[in-house]
Amino acid sequence: MAKYEYWLTPEGLLLLEGWARDGLTDEQISNNIGISRSTLAEWKKKYEDISDTLKKGKEVVDIQVENALLKRALGYSYEEVTKEICENPETGNLEMKITKKVKKEVVPDTTAQIFWLKNRRPDKWRDKHEVNSNSGEKAVEKYIRAIEEDMRK
Incomplete structure (x- = not known):
């Protein structure tokens, strides 16, 4: 084989x-x-x-x-359960008993939110935004023309 x-x-x-x-x-x-x-x-x-x-x-x-x-x-919430070993007074045996239940909150994590948004919605959340090269070139050309006109005056 x-x-x-x-x-x-x-x-x-x-x-x-x-x-x-x-x-x-x-x-x-x-x-x-x-x-x-x-x-x-x-x-x-x-x-x-x-x-x-x-x-x-x-x-x-x-x-x-x-x-x-x-x-x-x-973010989310969960219940934390605390248990302790206690002696059963009737039998004298050791048993695990729930002594406390507490509802805990985990706050939303901004790093996780940023990571999620940058990857799922890059059009809105990426660090670099694409600039239309034509409009950028036109703006530079206008700026150069304005400087040239000022220099002629």
């Missing part, structure tokens, strides 16, 4: 998907397989199942990260 054939089996594809879902890079995946990164790239071009499986695995992680980033950008 050629080395690539195992990776086209259901077991091999499942392992590839799991590695991709765990966030491994193509280089790390190729190391796990025992091949070079370029060989993995060739396999992805040649074998659609391998390519699709790796994409599918990476999509899951990307969606999870997007969701976590959005949650952090908007």
